[in-house]
Amino acid sequence: MAHFAKVSDGIVRQVIVAEPEFFETFVDTSPGEWIQTSYNTHAGIHYGPNGQPDGGIALRKNFAGIGFTYDRQRDAFIPPQPFPSWLLDEESCTWQPPVEYPQDGGIYRWDEATRTWVSAQ
Structure with missing residues (x-):
C-alpha cells in the first residue's frame, strides 16, 4: 500500500492509503490532484521500520x-x-528555530515573544 x-491550491486537504492502481478507476x-507521499520520509531522509535511516529513496x-x-x-x-x-531549511524542507534547541537533557518549549527556549520543567 x-x-x-x-492537494488543492497547494495545500494538503486529505491523505489516504491506496494502491497506485486505485487511481486508474477512481x-x-x-478540485485538486493526488500526489504520492511516504510515511518513511522526514526531512529528506528515508527511514526503515526500525526508525533508523536506511538509505532508501526519500519521497518529497x-x-x-x-x-x-x-x-x-x-x-x-x-509542514506549517x-x-x-x-526559517525554512531549503534542504530538508523543515522549519528551524533561530536558536538551536539546548542539548543539556532538559525539556524546553519555544517562546516566540523572546525568541528563546524556556524550560518546561
Whole structure:
C-alpha cells in the first residue's frame, strides 16, 4: 500500500492509503490532484521500520499531513510554519528555530515573544 495526498491550491486537504492502481478507476470530481507521499520520509531522509535511516529513496522531503503545503518547484511537502521567527531549511524542507534547541537533557518549549527556549520543567 502507498499513501497519497489530495492537494488543492497547494495545500494538503486529505491523505489516504491506496494502491497506485486505485487511481486508474477512481472518479474524483473535487478540485485538486493526488500526489504520492511516504510515511518513511522526514526531512529528506528515508527511514526503515526500525526508525533508523536506511538509505532508501526519500519521497518529497516529508510525509504529507493535512494543512501541509506542496511546493511543486521543490517537489516537497512542507509542514506549517510553527512560529513566525522560524526559517525554512531549503534542504530538508523543515522549519528551524533561530536558536538551536539546548542539548543539556532538559525539556524546553519555544517562546516566540523572546525568541528563546524556556524550560518546561
